[in-house]
Amino acid sequence: MPDRESVTVLLPTYDEAATIGDCVDDFRAEGFDDVLVMDGDSDDDTRELAREAGARVEIQSGAGKGQAVREAVREHIDREYVLMADGDGTYLAEEADRMLAPLDDGYEHVIGDRFADMEEGAMTRLNQVGNKLTNRLFSLIHGEAFEDILSGYRAFSRSSFGRLRLSADGFGIETEMAVECAKHDIPTTVVPITYLERPAGSNTNLHPIRDGSIIFLELFRRAKTNNPLFYFGSVGVVSGLAGTLIAAYVAVEWFIYEIPHQIWALAGAAGILLGVQLLMFGVLSDLILTLHREQLDRIEAIDEDGA
Incomplete structure (x- = not known):
């Protein structure tokens, strides 16, 4: 102590x-x-x-x-x-x-x-x-x-x-x-x-x-x-779900009641696309972070061997 x-x-x-x-x-x-x-x-x-x-x-x-x-x-x-x-x-x-x-x-x-x-x-x-x-x-x-x-x-x-x-x-x-x-x-x-x-x-x-x-x-x-997949992925999931719900609403209104919602359709599509992009960005960021940590581990190992 x-x-x-x-x-x-x-x-x-x-x-x-x-x-x-x-x-x-x-x-x-x-x-x-x-x-x-x-x-x-x-x-x-x-x-x-x-x-x-x-x-x-x-x-x-x-x-x-x-x-x-x-x-x-x-x-x-x-x-x-x-x-x-x-x-x-x-x-x-x-x-x-x-x-x-x-x-x-x-x-x-x-x-x-x-x-x-x-x-x-x-x-x-x-x-x-x-x-x-x-x-x-x-x-x-x-x-x-x-x-x-x-x-x-x-x-x-x-x-x-x-x-x-x-x-x-x-x-x-x-x-x-x-x-x-x-x-x-x-x-x-x-x-x-x-x-x-x-x-x-x-x-x-x-x-x-x-x-x-x-x-x-x-x-x-x-x-x-520290966890970019969670950071970007969580926002991407929320965006994707919101876009999917909007798209489902637009589809129901169009196919059942024949009521068009062009603006809502664009919003839904944007939400889905943004969600997919954020998920992809999260995966790529997580890969980069993993490679970065592996590189740092190698550098530390080299320094320890040199010492």
Whole structure:
């Protein structure tokens, strides 16, 4: 297990005055001497309470959790490992060793599975459904079962973080990290954790509909370079089905009622043609990607033999 001296605890925050003091206390009680609170310019006493509890506090230059995480790791952390959690008191500091242990076993990224032990009331029914749909879609697109890609409790090496191409500013950062780990074959594992209900007086910054839509769009957008057959094929199937339904309607109207629908006929034909073209493009893109990966594997093999 990594030494405490090689780990920085990262807590991105925004208006977490109700919980941040206890959260910092808990991690320091577990022996972590470097707790970094990356604050999004809170309007409450988050920064003051974090400092009083012994944390190192920085104010992020932009806005959003994703921007806070990127800035913290790249500019304010120089230790080998990062243990990232939320400052809302929903994760247990006493489970830090469970999160860090796999880093000594060859893994470079660890995700805490909240669904393994979720306290009643910790997540709304809507959020549970959204999380499960997101995880299934991720598994379908990327072929990896990370169980809980939206979990905010993570441990990772700073070197592996540098290989991730991250751009999300908000809550899409967890999705983006999972996608990049799968895309770049970063050794990733999942460990069961406890997920607690938010303490009284603590309000979530997550907006289920808005942030959920952003997460789904980010997941789908990222499929373009990791699973182009799914990306183009799914749109092609929708287009083809829509065109087929329109064409069937036009045919029924013409052959039974002798009512012509030239515009609808053109729309149906366009939908079918677009669907076929997108499917073909998806197949070709998938072939190119496969050849590209095989070429990269050969180059890596040559480099290893040369070394």
